Amino acid sequence: MKQRVISSLIGLGVLVVVFFFLDTLLFNIVIGLIGVLAVLELLNAVKCTRFRALTALGVFIAAAIPFAQEHNVRVLMPAILFVLVLAFFIILLKDHEKLRVEQVAMVFLFSVFVPVFFSSAIYLRNSFGAGVGGLYLLWALGSAWLSDTGAYFTGRAFGKRKLAPLISPKKTVEGAIGGVVVATAAMVLVAYLYQSAMALWAYPITVNYLLLVLLTPVFSVIGILGDLSASVIKRQFDVKDYGNIMPGHGGIMDRFDSALFTLPAVFIAVQHIVVVAIK
Amino acid sequence: MKQRVISSLIGLGVLVVVFFFLDTLLFNIVIGLIGVLAVLELLNAVKCTRFRALTALGVFIAAAIPFAQEHNVRVLMPAILFVLVLAFFIILLKDHEKLRVEQVAMVFLFSVFVPVFFSSAIYLRNSFGAGVGGLYLLWALGSAWLSDTGAYFTGRAFGKRKLAPLISPKKTVEGAIGGVVVATAAMVLVAYLYQSAMALWAYPITVNYLLLVLLTPVFSVIGILGDLSASVIKRQFDVKDYGNIMPGHGGIMDRFDSALFTLPAVFIAVQHIVVVAIK
Numbered sequence: 001m002k003q004r005v006i007s008s009l010i011g012l013g014v015l016v017v018v019f020f021f022l023d024t025l026l027f028n029i030v031i032g033l034i035g036v037l038a039v040l041e042l043l044n045a046v047k048c049t050r051f052r053a054l055t056a057l058g059v060f061i062a063a064a065i066p067f068a069q070e071h072n073v074r075v076l077m078p079a080i081l082f083v084l085v086l087a088f089f090i091i092l093l094k095d096h097e098k099l100r101v102e103q104v105a106m107v108f109l110f111s112v113f114v115p116v117f118f119s120s121a122i123y124l125r126n127s128f129g130a131g132v133g134g135l136y137l138l139w140a141l142g143s144a145w146l147s148d149t150g151a152y153f154t155g156r157a158f159g160k161r162k163l164a165p166l167i168s169p170k171k172t173v174e175g176a177i178g179g180v181v182v183a184t185a186a187m188v189l190v191a192y193l194y195q196s197a198m199a200l201w202a203y204p205i206t207v208n209y210l211l212l213v214l215l216t217p218v219f220s221v222i223g224i225l226g227d228l229s230a231s232v233i234k235r236q237f238d239v240k241d242y243g244n245i246m247p248g249h250g251g252i253m254d255r256f257d258s259a260l261f262t263l264p265a266v267f268i269a270v271q272h273i274v275v276v277a278i279k
Numbered sequence: 280m281k282q283r284v285i286s287s288l289i290g291l292g293v294l295v296v297v298f299f300f301l302d303t304l305l306f307n308i309v310i311g312l313i314g315v316l317a318v319l320e321l322l323n324a325v326k327c328t329r330f331r332a333l334t335a336l337g338v339f340i341a342a343a344i345p346f347a348q349e350h351n352v353r354v355l356m357p358a359i360l361f362v363l364v365l366a367f368f369i370i371l372l373k374d375h376e377k378l379r380v381e382q383v384a385m386v387f388l389f390s391v392f393v394p395v396f397f398s399s400a401i402y403l404r405n406s407f408g409a410g411v412g413g414l415y416l417l418w419a420l421g422s423a424w425l426s427d428t429g430a431y432f433t434g435r436a437f438g439k440r441k442l443a444p445l446i447s448p449k450k451t452v453e454g455a456i457g458g459v460v461v462a463t464a465a466m467v468l469v470a471y472l473y474q475s476a477m478a479l480w481a482y483p484i485t486v487n488y489l490l491l492v493l494l495t496p497v498f499s500v501i502g503i504l505g506d507l508s509a510s511v512i513k514r515q516f517d518v519k520d521y522g523n524i525m526p527g528h529g530g531i532m533d534r535f536d537s538a539l540f541t542l543p544a545v546f547i548a549v550q551h552i553v554v555v556a557i558k
Contacts (some may be wrong), residue, residue: 010516026383046380084539085392086501089508096446096511101325102381105388167375172342232375261365268358279545 004248023130035115041242041251042110053091058111065115109166120263131203132276135194139267143219144258147183154178168231184216204279211275220263226261284526299326302409311345314394320530321389332370337390344394396539399546410482411555414473419545422498423537426462433457447510463495483558489556498541504539
């Protein structure tokens, strides 16, 4: 527990530092590193790193995605995806005696979706600027992590019914509900503090708190889904943790499993619904 | 062989009829049917049709894709893909005791890419109109099928070195080369006849024959890759044919395996290179 708290504090410290560089290329580099590490952890968990060409292609895709220019990607998307499909099939044809099509499909999806989902943090910044985008980013991370923490303590106090006994035996329904409530309340506080800080910096923003309260539970539930999805993969491959980069927490994929789903969820939602705006 | 030729003639007859309805919704319906059948054949081959929810979702996606409005898809693409990822993970969480993440990944990719690849025929028509798009469509089908046929006869006459002995033991390097040459020559003839017919119908078009001769071999090789990719899936799941809808040829996926790859290849190429244009 002590180790876990220390890791959390270090992680939060890193996060604060990264946050100050939100508007620079350093942020893309950090997201790129997280994406590459997550893909490697996943490929390792599903026993696919022994396929060298496959792993190399996966890492290449993961490293490239956070640096792709939005306009180029939009124009070249069909071509890029088609070339990737061809490349993955060429690897399958080359290694077909050991490598199976299911493994190729899984690695393809991990290598594309995990970095794209993490890169939602970059898309938030690019679309809304560091000021508004920063709060959206905190919203995604808060919906994931505040709910994780809230669920842990609520579950310890009131947990009775198991949420998904075979996939994640420690999770309870009561914990999940508590987590969602805690995350929603805490996000209101975070948004208020952020808004106040921004006003002090002469960058006033408005926050639609009603939408914040209505949507945070949705994102938290999506975060729980991300957590369970990462867990079911571990179960099926008989792996305890994805890694050990954050002692007490495990790997990137153990710590970011729920954020992996809340980041694109927030990005997609705020494309269509204005929750934070420049005053 | 006789059965095979009869099936081919029936298939060509259907193709000619479909071609006359290229500019109508009937074409989308035909492409939709081909996509749904192909996805069902693939899911059956890889032993996934027993997962009912997974199969239903796959068929739903395959049926929807040829009718999706390009503009809506462009705007909603991130949301659609994200909801699909969530839906597939919910199915995995529900059936996690029998269904594996690799299978979900494979079904996801088949259900999305196969119908999108076939729908390239629709995108060709939508982008270039029935006149120019029609020849592009024939180019894709010709690069696939003329090369198949050319390879068959050249291989029987001169075939010595095996192309991929474990995946497709009947294919030879000599046959593949012959197929590419035959397809290229025959496509020049097809384009010339098409151009002449269009001129008669007071719809004159120009064809860049140099680009046609340069690109047809590329598409034919991509078609061979599609053929081998479909074969390696059959090998890995110990299946002889994908179906028997076309006696002597097998299923949709046996007949359209190379066209599945040449259709998006042609569509992507002609987005960037003008080969056929209205005079």
